Amino acid sequence: MKTPAEIARTQRSRRGLPAAVAAAALVLAVTACGPSATSRTSAAETGQDTGVPALEVNEAAARLLPEPIKSTKVLRVAIPTNEPPTQFYREGTQEMTGTNPDVARLIGQALGVKVEIQVANFDSIIPGMAAGRYDMTVSSMTPTAKRMQVLDFVDYMQMGNSIAVAQGNPRGIKDQKSLCGGKVGLLTGSYQLTVNVPEYDRACTAGGRDTIQRSEFQDTRQAISALTSGRLDAVLADSPILNFAATQNSQIEIAAKYDFTPVGVGMPKDSGLVKAVSAALSAVVKSDAYLKVLGKYGLESSAITDARINFAQ
Structure with missing residues (x-):
């Protein structure tokens, strides 16, 4: 044995x-x-x-x-x-x-x-x-x-994906198209970072707008902290995570939910x-x-x- x-x-x-x-x-x-x-x-x-x-x-x-x-x-x-x-x-x-x-x-x-x-x-x-x-x-x-x-x-x-913004949505973000030129927090290695954002950037460029300014984080708590401190315009991540975070943190709200797969x-x-x-x-x-x-x-x-x-x- x-x-x-x-x-x-x-x-x-x-x-x-x-x-x-x-x-x-x-x-x-x-x-x-x-x-x-x-x-x-x-x-x-x-x-x-x-x-x-x-x-x-x-x-x-x-x-x-x-x-x-x-x-x-x-x-x-x-x-x-x-x-x-x-x-x-x-x-x-x-x-x-x-x-x-x-x-x-x-x-x-x-x-x-x-x-x-x-x-x-x-x-x-x-x-x-x-x-x-x-x-x-x-x-x-x-x-x-x-x-x-x-x-x-x-x-x-x-x-799906959710976009979290500061309470009151000061930048008026309505969907992924609104992220062009914005400072967006993303999780390292995520589908949003590796697949979604390159696709969005191409659409931004085709429309004559600036590409997304990416900031990477190991977890969404770090990204949300950067959002509430004013260092980011939005956080893009999995919908269950951001939706739950919004119920626990009155400083953020969900601007959009989409692409359920x-x-x-x-x-x-x-x-x-x-x-x-x-x-x-x-x-x-x-x-x-x-x-x-x-x-x-x-x-x-x-x-x-x-x-x-x-x-x-």
């Missing part, structure tokens, strides 16, 4: 990506503007009650798991933090909660494995998976053609996980437990009924 250390070494080697794929994954992280936080395991995964509804094991999905995860019965899931209601620590604890950790736990239940949540900055997640540190991510990541060069995706919920669970290509996760999520999104999890955070409207595989946005 192998020792725990030997099993861990075998698991890491089997889950690692080929060098070419790892290099491609690192290319996707070039938008990083600061040091990544050290990955750490949420205290919620040490036996505490996470408050997630019980879900039966889907035996057919569990049989599709790759052998390393079948043997360890552990799924290492990378998730950012500081972004309620999608992921955050319960006040005064190191227990991770929110829609993303809870959906990850539902997937784990469906597969009959323990979910070990690893907290990491968003822009470090894809390189981390390339290095074999994580098996998958549930981090509101939008499937894009570029990300799908190195990751497989399975849809698990939908969300699915986000997906991401996992390295050729890891052998996509079939198992797809089968598990197909059962999860049809369950009462899934609707209860989204309802707990006021995101019932984000529910989907079809867990599509590799559907690029």
Whole structure:
């Protein structure tokens, strides 16, 4: 019988990506503007009650798991933090909660494995998976053609963009077209930064207006602080996060909500996980437990009924 250390070494080697794929994954992280936080395991995964509804094991999905995860019965899931209601620590604890950790736990239940949540900055997640540190991510990541060069995706919920402005909307921002020439806060590595803003800039230039002045932040709390202090005209980020922030902070309001599209669970290509996760999520999104999890955070409207595989946005 192998020792725990030997099993861990075998698991890491089997889950690692080929060098070419790892290099491609690192290319996707070039938008990083600061040091990544050290990955750490949420205290919620040490036996505490996470408050997630019980879900039966889907035996057919569990049989599709790759052998390393079948043997360890552990799924290492990378998730950012500081972004309620999608992921955050319960006040005064190191227990991770929110829609993303809870959906990850539902997937784990469906597969009959323990979910070990690893907290990491968003822009470090894809390189981390390339290095074999994580098996998958549930981090509101939008499937894009570029990300799908190195990751497989399975849809698990939908969300849109929101534009937050200072209370009273002093600049009169009505939609994304109003962002031309403005100072806009964005999350490092986000879909808004890497896909939306380049598209908006092209429209600004075509209309004879200045492009967006970008400022990058590791989480929306930092961006909102810059907004309320007058350093930004707006913050562009995922709608659940900014909508929730606006209910907690009377100094900001939501100027626009738009572009509701699915986000997906991401996992390295050729890891052998996509079939198992797809089968598990197909059962999860049809369950009462899934609707209860989204309802707990006021995101019932984000529910989907079809867990599509590799559907690029």
